[in-house]
Amino acid sequence: MFGKMKDAARWGALEQKLRRVLAAKSVHKGASVRLSEIGGEERISIVLAESPDLDGAGAKALEAELNEAAGGIPVTLVVTLHKAAGTASEAPAPERVARGHDNPLALPQQGGPANANENVRARPAKQRPIGAKRVIAVASGKGGVGKSTIAARLAIALANQSKGRVGLLDLDIYGPSLPVMFDLEGVNPKVDEGQVIPLEAAGLSLMSIGFLVSEEKALAWRGPMVMGASKQLLDEVRWGPLDWLIIDTPPGTGDAHLTLLQRTRIDGAIIVTTPSPLALADMKRGATLFRQMEVPILGLVENMACLPDGSPSPFGDTLSDEDLAGAGMERLAQIPLDGGVAAPIGRARPEAGQAPFETLARTLSELDRFAERR
Numbered sequence: 001m002f003g004k005m006k007d008a009a010r011w012g013a014l015e016q017k018l019r020r021v022l023a024a025k026s027v028h029k030g031a032s033v034r035l036s037e038i039g040g041e042e043r044i045s046i047v048l049a050e051s052p053d054l055d056g057a058g059a060k061a062l063e064a065e066l067n068e069a070a071g072g073i074p075v076t077l078v079v080t081l082h083k084a085a086g087t088a089s090e091a092p093a094p095e096r097v098a099r100g101h102d103n104p105l106a107l108p109q110q111g112g113p114a115n116a117n118e119n120v121r122a123r124p125a126k127q128r129p130i131g132a133k134r135v136i137a138v139a140s141g142k143g144g145v146g147k148s149t150i151a152a153r154l155a156i157a158l159a160n161q162s163k164g165r166v167g168l169l170d171l172d173i174y175g176p177s178l179p180v181m182f183d184l185e186g187v188n189p190k191v192d193e194g195q196v197i198p199l200e201a202a203g204l205s206l207m208s209i210g211f212l213v214s215e216e217k218a219l220a221w222r223g224p225m226v227m228g229a230s231k232q233l234l235d236e237v238r239w240g241p242l243d244w245l246i247i248d249t250p251p252g253t254g255d256a257h258l259t260l261l262q263r264t265r266i267d268g269a270i271i272v273t274t275p276s277p278l279a280l281a282d283m284k285r286g287a288t289l290f291r292q293m294e295v296p297i298l299g300l301v302e303n304m305a306c307l308p309d310g311s312p313s314p315f316g317d318t319l320s321d322e323d324l325a326g327a328g329m330e331r332l333a334q335i336p337l338d339g340g341v342a343a344p345i346g347r348a349r350p351e352a353g354q355a356p357f358e359t360l361a362r363t364l365s366e367l368d369r370f371a372e373r374r
């Protein structure tokens with residue numbers, strides 16, 4: 001709308017309009033109103049200090065009003081317990097989201113609501129989830145390319161190779177896949193003093209929104225709720241010491257991605273594609289947001305890249321070495337289209353289809369940046 005934020009005058013007018021909406025509710029003091037462009041999409045982030053005039057329902061209504069005023073640019077409202085200071089492009093203050101949105105998973109909080117301030121963990125910006133030594137995000141430019149499968153089987157391969165304790169976090173709020181993949185549907189994790197205890201299966205510690213709320217309930221969530229739930233999954237899971245935390249990111253570049261990238265220190269991202277005429281564009285799209293947020297791209301995994309006997313994939317050609325070099329990307333692995341890979345993992349470690357992931361895990365753990373950290 002503003003043509004890569006060049007039209008300062010028009011943005012200035014819109015910013016004033018949004019500030020007037022805030023002023024009408026007496027919550028404008030110290031508000032940060034920022035326009036950012038992520039993955040080619042403009043969005044507005046408004047950060048407010050907590051105010052007695054704004055409860056959870058009020059914040060939701062205000063966000064709807066701001067969205068209307070913004071004329072098509074999505075607005076996300078975050079209410080902090082501290083003075084408003086965060087912006088969309090900077091790492092946020094150590095806040096929790098709006099009251100009413102700060103605990104969408106309804107975890108019993110230590111000490112109850114009267115002590116809400118005591119629950120705020122003073123987190124400097126961009127930390128790894130507590131206990132995790134290395135954090136790897138698995139991402140793609142489009143959905144359905146096998147991201148969750150690759151994240152899960154890579155995690156299993158790291159555990160198989162005794163590369164230490166491995167956690168797998170499914171951050172797909174709208175379409176969690178871990179419960180089905182690991183045959184854990186309907187199994188609920190324990191909650192202790194406001195922290196969720198991961199489930200254990202296939203030698204991994206597992207956490208997914210799908211273990212905590214029903215899919216229908218999560219589907220009804222809007223921006224602030226998704227951000228609140230993502231924050232809880234990133235901050236309030238008691239992983240214990242982990243050598244590797246593999247994060248399965250949702251498709252697209254939505255609120256869960258923003259939350260992840262703004263507050264989590266990620267050691268590297270693996271981009272997944274499948275052979276297709278658009279694979280190069282997909283790969284670049286997948287990498288853009290991570291690069292913008294200064295997360296190192298570890299490389300590309302081409303899924304369904306060939307048949308199990310090595311013959312060409314029915315989906316098309318894999319990317320050429322020149323394409324990869326042009327995109328400044330390394331190829332980490334090619335995974336065949338294989339019924340063994342598609343088979344459910346269950347609670348035990350699978351053997352069928354697992355071999356290429358063992359190679360991928362070795363490649364990953366031997367990357368200089370990780371080998372150094374033994």
Ligand SMILES: Nc1ncnc2c1ncn2[C@@H]1O[C@H](COP(=O)(O)OP(=O)(O)OP(=O)(O)O)[C@@H](O)[C@H]1O
Pocket residue numbers: 140142143144145146147148149150172175177250251303304335336337338339341342343
């Ligand atoms: N190498 C493979 N060979 C055969 N089937 C595969 C392979 N990789 C993934 N699949 C199958 O493809 C489907 C999509 O995989 P998956 O759910 O992992 O994709 P995703 O990218 O995580 O999807 P979403 O975008 O919905 O999160 C699943 O049915 C999975 O079993």
